[in-house]
Amino acid sequence: MVAKSKLANKQRFKKVAKKSAKTNANAKKPKRLPKTTKTKDKSNKTSTPVIQKQPEIDNGEDMLDMVDEDDLQFLKSAINNKQYSMFNNVRVPGGKGKKKKIQKDDDTLENNYENEIDEQPKIKVKALLPIKTKQGIVKREVEHEDNSEEEEEDAGVEENEDKGDDDVSSDEEDSPAENTDVDVSQPITPAQLLLQRAEILQKKKLHIGTLSSGLLENPEEKITNFRTLIKLLDDETPEVYITIRKLGIVALLEVFKDLLPSYQIKAQETDGVKLKKDTLKLQKYETSLLQYYKKYLQKLEKFAGVLYKKRGDNRVRTQGEKNVGEVAVHAMCDLLITHPYFNFAPNLVQAIVPFLNNVNRNVRILVATALKTVFKEDKKEEITLKIIRVINHYLKSHSHNVNPEMLEILLSLRIKDVNLDQDKEIEIKGKKLNAHKANILAKLSKKEKKRKKRLQALEHELLETKAEENKQTKLKNLTEITKFLFGIYFRILKSSTNTKVLSVTLEGLAKFAHCINLEFYVDIVNVLDKLLAEDWLGYKEKLHCIQTVFAILSGQGEALNLDPTRFYVNLYAGMLDIHAGRNEKDFAVLLRTIMIGIIQRRKKITNKRIIGFAKRLVMLSLQSLHGGAVGSLGVVKNILQLCKAADVLLDVDNECGDGKFNAELDDPEYCNASSTALYELSLLSRHYHPIVGKYAVNIAKGVPATGEGSLLPIYGKCTPEELYSMFDMSEMAFNPSIPVPKKVQVSNKVKRHAFVDCEFRQKCFKRLKCTNGTYFMHI
Structure with a gap:
């Protein structure tokens, strides 16, 4: 039976093979039969093919x-x-675009x-939800193109972006111009170029926004997005590479400002230590973040280097590259302000400080503003000390020939509470306390001594909880800052001849004079006295020299045996050099110097000197703008309030004085100002500015606090410096607004003026009689 079944199968397969050969005669590629294995038949001793699988040719x-x-x-x-x-x-x-040949046998x-x-056709039919109407249910379908392959590619790109891999779409983004439909053989219009640029830029913006938002949403999993964003900074697409670099710098700046921690990331050795998964994940994230932050700072430093022209570098930088450099400097400044205690903050300082001496004024102002903000917000004074050290080194290497902005930022330092003589004071107090302690301990019993030790241990622990160590560290940093600061100032005083730098130095000395060590006071005063005798020194610099001396003598320098008469004479002699037409901006320095030298030191100078300065201030107000006039009258008002001897200036009787007033004499001690009166107040009372007129009337009536002639509290309580800044004309605006003057008919009659001194009248005026009978007067 078995042999008969095998024979039947053999005959059946032969028939199938013949039929398949006939049907596939015209085929392009005939299908191969499955592999066969030869087996030996015991009865016939012949090999017959045995089919292993079901034939596919049916x-x-x-x-x-x-x-x-x-x-x-x-x-x-x-x-x-x-x-x-x-x-x-x-x-x-x-594949696409290839069609099979149709067989003839259908x-x-x-x-x-x-x-x-x-x-x-490559059209898909998508079934929609049916609509039920009165006629029945209506089926709906929508035909759309078969974009399954494109959808798969887009899905792959999105998936790779989520994983942080930027290799998927980099080729498409780097060469977007290849996918455009612009005919290269035809000339391209500017409109087409702008359209093409806008399309490329839009794609780049979307890409940058997607990567940045992914980082902010889940920074630990998408940390590798930083790699793509940093690579975008090296984009060389000719149409948009400047804009893309700016966008990339700003995007990374905002991301780092949000993600960087407030503490420093330190490298930890974990060899042989088993850590939790969360700890390892956090360490890996922090390490990657620090590496990408370092690469970002290197890129910023490279872009900002375009703003500096080194020796031997003859490359011409475009305006676009310079703009990218300014954006890079702005980014470094923002990072220093936001994270001054994070890693690489000293490197940021090292890169930013040289831009204070840059040719571009906008860059200098940007860096100076950022460093001033850092000074104000620095609580530990660590980054401030680093900035001062870098400035000190830069000034030494450039022989102090720098822009004034590098020294102006030092005026924002907060070192008012620093006392360089504190160490000596602490030693003296410590010796006294130790002697007193030894006397007390000699009288204590053993139990009391043990109790004393326990109390001391408890106080030490309490000091640690109150962060006294941080205070001591901060005070130590402030002391170092002060030493570097005065080291810079003293070197400039001895060697520099740059008037702009010297002016800022003198202003700084005047502001921080109370922090100077007593040992240097005499040397500083002598150096400033020699500077006043120099011809190349400007009036503003002289004012700063005098202000510095008065500031020294008003503080700890009161114990010094110095005669400041020569400085008062210099100040009095140069007061009338300020007028509205040339150097009105120096009025603020003058007011500050007079407040320190006259008002604060009024008890150490004579009444004659005070009266002489009051008379000259009223004369100065006649040749100044209304801001300077109000400031001068404010000082006179304070003098009349604090010095009773100055009331003699309100008396028009000349018999009470020692002699005649000599306005041309440069010494206030011997000009006999007490023999005259404040006649200028009659002119100032009719001043075009109403506040000047009110101040003149108030002084003329004896500075009353209430009643007729009194001032409003908003003006009466202001200092002279505040009055000057309040009514300053630097912005070319009146405060308050000035009413339009009334029209006055001028009479042809000559007004005769009465002079007490005939010689003075002949010296000042010459009368010339005109042909029409009127008089013309020459000064």
């Missing part, structure tokens, strides 16, 4: 025998009408099916 003939003709017609019509979605997803083998179902697939 072409559905056995299945067609089982299908009825009605069902077969139904299937054909369903395929032609595309009624089943399962047939829509079948793709043509061989008798089988498989050939008809393949032909239908070849002719089928």
Whole structure:
């Protein structure tokens, strides 16, 4: 039975092979038969092929025998009408744009099916929700193109972006011009170039925004997005690379400002130590963040280096590159302000400080503003000390030939509470306390001594909880800052001849004179006295010299045996050099110097000197703008309030004085100002500015606090410096607004003036009689 079955199968397979050979005679590539293995037949001793798998060359003939003709017609019509979605997803083998050759033998179902697939357009039918109407249910369908491959590619790009891999879409973004439809053979219009640039820029913006938002949402998982953003800074697309670099710098700046911690990230050795998964994850994140931050700072320093022209570098920088450099400097300044205690803060200081001497004024102002902000917000004074050290080194290497902005920022230092003589004072107090302590301990019993030790231990612990160590560290840093500061100032005083730098130095000495060590007071005063005798020194610099001397003598220098008369004479002699036409801006320095030298030291100078300065201030107010006039009258008002001897200036009787007033004498001690009166107040009372007139009337009536002639509290309580800044004309605006003057008819009659001294009248005026009978007067 077994042999008969084998023989029947053999004959059956032969018939199948013959039929398949006939049907596939015209095929392009005939299908190969499955591999066969040779087996030995024991009865016939011949090898027969044994089929291991079901043959795939049947072409559905056995299945067609089982299908009825009605069902077969139904299937054909369903395929032609595309009624089943399962047939829509079948793709043509061989890729896009390649069609199979249609077989001539269309008798089988498989050939008809393949032909239908070849002719089928790449359009998908998507079934929508049906609508129920009065006529019944209406089915809805939407045809759309088959973009399955493009959707798969887009999904792959998004997935790689989420993982932080930027290699997927880099080729497309780096060469967007290749995908445009611009005909290279035809000339391109400016409108097409602008449109192309806008499209490229929009893609880059979206890419930068996506990466940045991903970092802010989940920084630990998407930390590698930093790599893509930093690579964008090296973009070389000719149309948009300047804008892309600016956008990349600003985007990374905002991300780092939000993500950087307030503490320093330190490298920890974990060899042989088992850590938790969360700890390892945090360490890996912090290490990666620090590495990307370092790369970002290196890029910023590279871009900012364009603003400096080194020796031998003859490259011409475009304005766009310079703008990128300014943005890079701005980013470094913002990072230093936001995270002054994070890693690489000293490196930021080292890179920023040289820009205080840059040619570009906007860059200098930007860096100076940032460093002033750091000085104000620095609580530990560590970064401030680092900035002062870098400035000190830069000044030494450039022989103090720098822009004044580098020294102006030092005026914002907060070192008013520093006392360089504190160490000596502490030693003296310590010796006294130790002697007193030894006397007390000698009288204590053993129990009391033990109790004393326990109390001391408890006080030490309490000091640690109150962060006394931080206070001591801060005080130590302040002391170092003060030493570097005065070292800079003293070197400039001895060697520099740059008037702008010297002016700022003298202003700084005047502001921080109370912090100078007593041992240097005499030497500083002598140096300033020699400077006043120099011809190349300007009036503002002289005022700063005098202000510094008065500041020294008003503080700890009161114990010094110095005669400041020569400085008072210099100040009095140069007061009338200020007028509205040339150097009105120096009025603030003059007022500050007079307040220190006259008002604060009024008890150590004579009444004659005070009266002489009051008279000259009123004379000065006649040749100044209303801001300077109000400031001068404010000083006179304070003098009349604090010095009763100055009331003699309100008396018009000349018999009470020692002699005649000599306005040309430069010494206030011997000009006999007490023999005159404040006649200028009559002119100032009719001043074009109403506040000047009110101050003149108030002084003329004896400075009353209430009643007639009194001032409003808003003006009466202001200092002279505040009055000057309040009514300053630097912005070319009146405060308050000035009323329009009334029209006055000028009479032709000559007003005769009465002079007490005839010689003075002949010296000042010459009368010339004109042809029409009027008089013309020359000064």
